[in-house]
Amino acid sequence: MHTNTTILHLSDIHVGSPHFSKDLAENVIAYVNDVKPDVIVITGDLTDNGYVHEYRGVVELLSKLDTKKLLVVPGNHDARNMGYVVFERVFGSRFPILEYNGVCIQGVDSSEPDVDDGHIGRLAYDLVSQNLSRCKGFRIVALHHHLIPVPGTGRERNIPVDAGDFLKLLLDMGVNLVLSGHKHVPWLWEINGMVILHAGTATTLRLKAGVPPSLNVIEVTKDEIMIKRVETRKLKEAVIYRGYPQPREPLPVSTSDDLLRELEEAVQNLRDKNARISFNTRHTTSNEPYTKCTRHSSRA
Ligand SMILES: [Fe+2]
Numbered sequence: 001m002h003t004n005t006t007i008l009h010l011s012d013i014h015v016g017s018p019h020f021s022k023d024l025a026e027n028v029i030a031y032v033n034d035v036k037p038d039v040i041v042i043t044g045d046l047t048d049n050g051y052v053h054e055y056r057g058v059v060e061l062l063s064k065l066d067t068k069k070l071l072v073v074p075g076n077h078d079a080r081n082m083g084y085v086v087f088e089r090v091f092g093s094r095f096p097i098l099e100y101n102g103v104c105i106q107g108v109d110s111s112e113p114d115v116d117d118g119h120i121g122r123l124a125y126d127l128v129s130q131n132l133s134r135c136k137g138f139r140i141v142a143l144h145h146h147l148i149p150v151p152g153t154g155r156e157r158n159i160p161v162d163a164g165d166f167l168k169l170l171l172d173m174g175v176n177l178v179l180s181g182h183k184h185v186p187w188l189w190e191i192n193g194m195v196i197l198h199a200g201t202a203t204t205l206r207l208k209a210g211v212p213p214s215l216n217v218i219e220v221t222k223d224e225i226m227i228k229r230v231e232t233r234k235l236k237e238a239v240i241y242r243g244y245p246q247p248r249e250p251l252p253v254s255t256s257d258d259l260l261r262e263l264e265e266a267v268q269n270l271r272d273k274n275a276r277i278s279f280n281t282r283h284t285t286s287n288e289p290y291t292k293c294t295r296h297s298s299r300a
Pocket residue numbers: 012014045075077182183184
């Protein structure tokens with residue numbers, strides 16, 4: 001990383017919603033074009049129902065934003081009504097990867113068509129781990145759904161059904177920062193040294209009481225990141241984090257390796273006794289379904 005990298009994090013803009021606010025959108029455009037971020041990340045719900053004309057409105061809005069790079073992942077609203085097909089036609093991959101100035105950002109589609117719940121899926125784990133293991137810089141993963149509950153959002157629902165496994169994968173892969181949206185409530189958690197940053201809605205009035213619409217700005221340097229929350233009504237800024245997220249691998253859970261090894265021996269014994277019976281023991285019994293990355297001591 002040679003210089004600072006400015007990442008602007010937007011979420012839940014909901015173009016096409018009756019609650020979409022042109023005034024807020026104008027504020028966001030003005031703010032972005034003043035900051036001129038290196039990268040804009042949008043963590044889903046760009047549209048309200050995944051319709052083609054809504055995607056057209058999204059493209060019109062994005063064309064007014066001055067940025068060098070853009071990374072977008074779909075939300076549950078974008079996947080509605082076969083919107084996931086339109087998303088791919090407009091933005092390409094639902095699992096985009098972006099490397100810029102020593103920062104790697106892996107996008108992850110956590111949506112399912114016409115379902116509000118999140119799901120990442122084990123097939124995606126290999127892709128994410130392979131991409132991140134090649135990354136030598138600051139590691140960011142962006143997805144729509146929240147991996148950890150957000151306060152003030154009522155009875156918990158919609159967390160990806162495999163959030164626990166995915167969180168562990170992210171820690172194992174040394175991910176420094178996770179960006180999410182979906183609940184329209186901005187929040188920040190730090191878990192095992194990894195920062196999980198939730199964006200509110202930037203451009204809509206779908207707001208919980210007392211929670212203003214907002215976006216996030218992340219300044220990444222070699223030694224520190226600084227996160228600002230920006231209220232998009234009055235463009236008021238507040239620093240909400242300073243530091244350098246250093247993810248720590250979780251303590252090992254009590255594994256069932258011993259039990260599995262005993263099972264393998266029992267299977268082998270049975271096979272030895274009766275060669276006519278075929279047991280498929282080719283699958284690994286490891287608890288690690290993916291390849292761990294090599295941690296990089298340098299932050300560069
Ligand atoms: Fe949303």
